[in-house]
Amino acid sequence: MEEYGIYEKLTTKSHSMNIEAENYLPGGSSRAAAYFEPYPFFADRAEGHYIYDVDGNKFLDFMLNATTHILGHNNPLVADAVKKQIGKGLSYGVPAESQIKLSKMICDRVESVDKIRFTNSGTEATLNAIRLARAFTGRHKIAKIEGGYHGTHEYVSVSVSHDITSKQNGFLGAPEWPGQPPSVLQDVLVFPYNDISAVENLISKHGNELACIILEPVFSNIGYVPASQEFINKLREVTVKAGILLIFDEVQSFRLSHGGAQEKLGVKPDLTTFGKIIGGGMPVGAWGGSKDLMELYNPLNGPVIEHSGTFNANPMTMVAGEATLRQLTKEKYFELNQMGKRVRLELQAVFDELEIPARVTGIGSLFGMHFANHDVVDYRTMKLADQHMKKAMFKGMLDRGILLFGKCTGALSLATGEKEIEQLIDSATDVASTTLKTMVV
Ligand SMILES: Cc1ncc(COP(=O)(O)O)c(C=O)c1O
Numbered sequence: 001m002e003e004y005g006i007y008e009k010l011t012t013k014s015h016s017m018n019i020e021a022e023n024y025l026p027g028g029s030s031r032a033a034a035y036f037e038p039y040p041f042f043a044d045r046a047e048g049h050y051i052y053d054v055d056g057n058k059f060l061d062f063m064l065n066a067t068t069h070i071l072g073h074n075n076p077l078v079a080d081a082v083k084k085q086i087g088k089g090l091s092y093g094v095p096a097e098s099q100i101k102l103s104k105m106i107c108d109r110v111e112s113v114d115k116i117r118f119t120n121s122g123t124e125a126t127l128n129a130i131r132l133a134r135a136f137t138g139r140h141k142i143a144k145i146e147g148g149y150h151g152t153h154e155y156v157s158v159s160v161s162h163d164i165t166s167k168q169n170g171f172l173g174a175p176e177w178p179g180q181p182p183s184v185l186q187d188v189l190v191f192p193y194n195d196i197s198a199v200e201n202l203i204s205k206h207g208n209e210l211a212c213i214i215l216e217p218v219f220s221n222i223g224y225v226p227a228s229q230e231f232i233n234k235l236r237e238v239t240v241k242a243g244i245l246l247i248f249d250e251v252q253s254f255r256l257s258h259g260g261a262q263e264k265l266g267v268k269p270d271l272t273t274f275g276k277i278i279g280g281g282m283p284v285g286a287w288g289g290s291k292d293l294m295e296l297y298n299p300l301n302g303p304v305i306e307h308s309g310t311f312n313a314n315p316m317t318m319v320a321g322e323a324t325l326r327q328l329t330k331e332k333y334f335e336l337n338q339m340g341k342r343v344r345l346e347l348q349a350v351f352d353e354l355e356i357p358a359r360v361t362g363i364g365s366l367f368g369m370h371f372a373n374h375d376v377v378d379y380r381t382m383k384l385a386d387q388h389m390k391k392a393m394f395k396g397m398l399d400r401g402i403l404l405f406g407k408c409t410g411a412l413s414l415a416t417g418e419k420e421i422e423q424l425i426d427s428a429t430d431v432a433s434t435t436l437k438t439m440v441v
Contacts, residue, residue, distance in 0.1 A: 013055045014041040036406045046073035048415040062410030068276040072415025081323035091314040098318035112268040116288030118313040122251035122275030123151025125285035129271045133212035133245040141209040143189040147379025158188040193378040196234045207242040214247040217261035222382040223361035223368020251275035256364035280320030340365040368409040396431030
């Protein structure tokens with residue numbers, strides 16, 4: 001992909017496949033996050049930092065299956081572990097030792113997690129964590145951050161991608177699709193990120209009805225903006241006082257350190273949800289917390305909550321997850337996070353030098369780009385940034401053989417090296433100086 005603006009020219013086979021796929025899959029897709037304009041390319045294979053498409057092109061991948069591939073694609077040790085497991089059977093209706101190994105690894109790393117349960121997606125992880133909070137407290141309302149994404153089940157599909165001009169009083173959630181039950185919208189309360197007075201207000205009105213507050217300690221949907229220390233400390237304090245369980249959704253942020261974002265922030269939630277990296281590229285989700293909470297699933301006690309799933313803790317996922325986490329030593333996280341810092345600084349410098357109003361956000365190995373003269377601190381400030389420039393940046397990078405998330409965010413991996421960083425920065429400079437410069441008003 002060496003010329004400019006040639007994505008469509010070089011991806012004709014992918015284009016045909018998209019058209020064929022539309023016959024059987026709405027929009028040719030089964031996943032909103034995997035769709036982008038003009039159409040996604042179809043993958044043939046992936047290795048290290050690169051995805052090779054069906055037309056024979058090679059894309060430098062900073063999307064990394066929504067941040068999952070922290071070691072890069074097709075890591076040899078992970079691939080070996082999976083191959084070995086294939087020889088022993090794909091899934092069983094009884095447990096295998098691999099689930100002890102992975103659960104021990106996560107419980108050892110995350111101080112707030114004594115026990116954990118596995119499932120097959122981050123969606124199921126947040127669904128189950130919220131259910132547990134409700135069962136434990138006997139309360140039914142929950143609260144979430146405006147714009148926060150926690151998967152696709154009903155109780156988190158409120159105020160995720162709504163229009164900010166829509167009228168809402170801040171406490172009533174905005175529906176994500178027509179026909180959402182009014183009871184869901186009444187039971188899911190919403191407040192802005194990093195706004196402690198909004199939380200205090202919410203708790204003063206609804207504290208004794210709230211089972212939990214769920215949030216990401218690093219807000220992915222707005223470009224990986226970490227919660228301010230003051231906000232997260234205060235949130236912990238007020239939730240303890242009101243008997244509300246605090247759930248950290250670390251499906252993405254667990255890639256920030258050995259013990260996740262909670263270790264970096266020094267705050268212990270009651271429950272944590274996991275996904276992505278802990279499955280090493282295989283389908284996964286998990287949630288965990290203190291013994292007291294997790295005992296509600298114990299079959300020897302009743303149990304209070306039945307939780308089942310044909311593929312929960314399946315050995316293919318468990319061995320891939322274990323082989324991944326085993327390679328993620330504290331030194332490797334440090335290396336990754338240092339690289340992330342460099343990428344964010346260099347991207348910001350590109351826009352500053354060209355006098356393009358931009359804010360590069362992110363933390364650790366994660367980055368996001370926004371085109372605005374204001375800081376991005378919550379959903380509304382993210383939405384107020386220039387969305388046309390964001391789209392142009394994404395497409396400009398795609399034309400230069402670089403895959404980002406459609407919202408112009410990205411992640412690094414242990415396969416990221418000097419060459420990949422240079423290509424990212426050079427391509428961003430090129431898109432900024434040619435396309436974006438002409439869009440500045
Ligand atoms: C923070 C967060 N929570 C939950 C989910 C849902 O995970 P899954 O796509 O595995 O259902 C995602 C997915 O991107 C996520 O980013």
